[in-house]
Amino acid sequence: MITNHIVIGSDHAGFELKEHIIGYLKSINIKVDDKGTYSASASVDYPDYAKAVADEVTANKDRLGILICGSGIGISIAANKIKGIRAALACDAEAAKMSRMHNDANILVMAGRPFDPQRAKKAEEMVKSWLDTEFEGGRHQQRIDKIHDLE
Numbered sequence: 001m002i003t004n005h006i007v008i009g010s011d012h013a014g015f016e017l018k019e020h021i022i023g024y025l026k027s028i029n030i031k032v033d034d035k036g037t038y039s040a041s042a043s044v045d046y047p048d049y050a051k052a053v054a055d056e057v058t059a060n061k062d063r064l065g066i067l068i069c070g071s072g073i074g075i076s077i078a079a080n081k082i083k084g085i086r087a088a089l090a091c092d093a094e095a096a097k098m099s100r101m102h103n104d105a106n107i108l109v110m111a112g113r114p115f116d117p118q119r120a121k122k123a124e125e126m127v128k129s130w131l132d133t134e135f136e137g138g139r140h141q142q143r144i145d146k147i148h149d150l151e
Contacts, residue, residue, distance in 0.1 A: 002064070002100070002131055002132075002133070002134060003030075003062060003063060003064045003131065004029070004030055004031060005030070005031045005032075005033070005060075005062060005063045005064075006025055006030050006031070006032050006033070006063065006064055006065065006066055007032075007033045007035060007053045007056040007057055007060075007063050007064070007065045007066075008021065008022060008025075008032055008033070008034055008035065008053065008065065008066045008067070008068075009034070009035035009036055009037075009049035009050070009052055009053040009065070009066075009067055009068075010036075010037060010046075010049060010067065010068035010069060010075075010112060011037060011044050011045070011046040011049055011068075011069045011070070011075065012037055012039065012040050012041070012042060012043055012044050013040075013069055013070030013112050013113050014067075014068030014069045014070065014075070014110075014111075014112030014113075015037055015038075015039065015040040015112070016040060016112065016115040017068050017110065017112040017115055017119065017120065017123055018034075018066075018068050018112070020115075020120045020123065020124075021066060021068070021110075021123060021124070021127060022034060024123075024124045024127065025127070028128075030131075033056065033063075035049055035052040035053050035056065036049060036052070037049060046069040046074050046075040046078060047074075047075075047078040049067065049069075049075065050067055050075045050076075050078035050079040050081075050082075050087075051078070051079075051082065053065040053066075053067055053079065053107065054079045054082035054085045054087070054107065055082065057084075057085065057106050057107060058082060058083070058084040058085065064106050064107065064108070064131075065079075065087075065106065065107035065108070066107065066108050066109075066110070066127065067079055067087065067107055067108075067109045067110075068109070068110050068111070068112045069111075069112060070111065070112055070113045071111050071113070072089045072109045072110050072111040072112070073089065073111075075087075075109060076088070076089040076107075076109040079107055079109070083151045084106075084148075084151070085106060085107055086103055086104060086105045086106050086107070086144070086147065087105065087106075087107035087108075087109050088103060088105035088107070088108060088109060089109040089110070089111075090108060090109065090110065090126050090130070091111075092122065092125075092126065093122075093125040093126050093128070093129035094129070095126075096108055096126040096127070096129045096130040096133075097129040097130065097132075097133045099130065100130055100133035100134065100135060101133050101134070101135065101136050101140075102136060102140045102143075103140070103143075103144070104135040104140070104144050105130075108126065108127065108130045110123055110126060
C-alpha cells in the first residue's frame with residue numbers, strides 16, 4: 001500500500017460512488033479525509049471539489065487523492081490545473097495501475113455514473129490496483145519532470 005491516507009471528493013453525480021469508496025477504504029484501514037460534496041440532491045460545481053482535494057494532496061506529500069464526477073472528465077481537467085497534480089482518469093484496474101507505475105498519478109479519477117453494484121465493484125478493483133502500485137521511476141521520471149516543466 002503506497003499510502004494510508006486518502007483525500008476524496010466528488011460532485012453530486014459522483015456522490016454515491018464516493019460514499020461507497022469511502023466505505024471500502026475504511027474497510028482496508030485507510031484514513032479518509034472527505035472534502036465533499038455531502039449529498040447527491042444539490043447540484044454543485046466539480047471544480048470546487050477538484051481544488052479542495054488537489055490542494056490537500058499538494059500540501060501533504062504523504063497523501064493521495066480520489067475524485068469522482070459523472071464522467072470523470074470535468075473533474076480531472078480541473079484537478080490537473082493545480083500545480084503538482086497528476087490526476088488520471090481510469091476506466092479499469094489496469095489503467096489505474098499504469099497511472100501509478102508510469103505517470104506517478106497522485107489523484108485517481110473515476111466516473112460516478114451510472115452508479116450500480118457492477119460499477120462499484122469495478123471501482124474498488126481500480127482503487128486497490130492503484131494503491132498497490134509503486135511508481136517505477138527510471139525512464140518515466142524524465143517524463144514526469146517534463147510534465148512539471150510545463151506548469
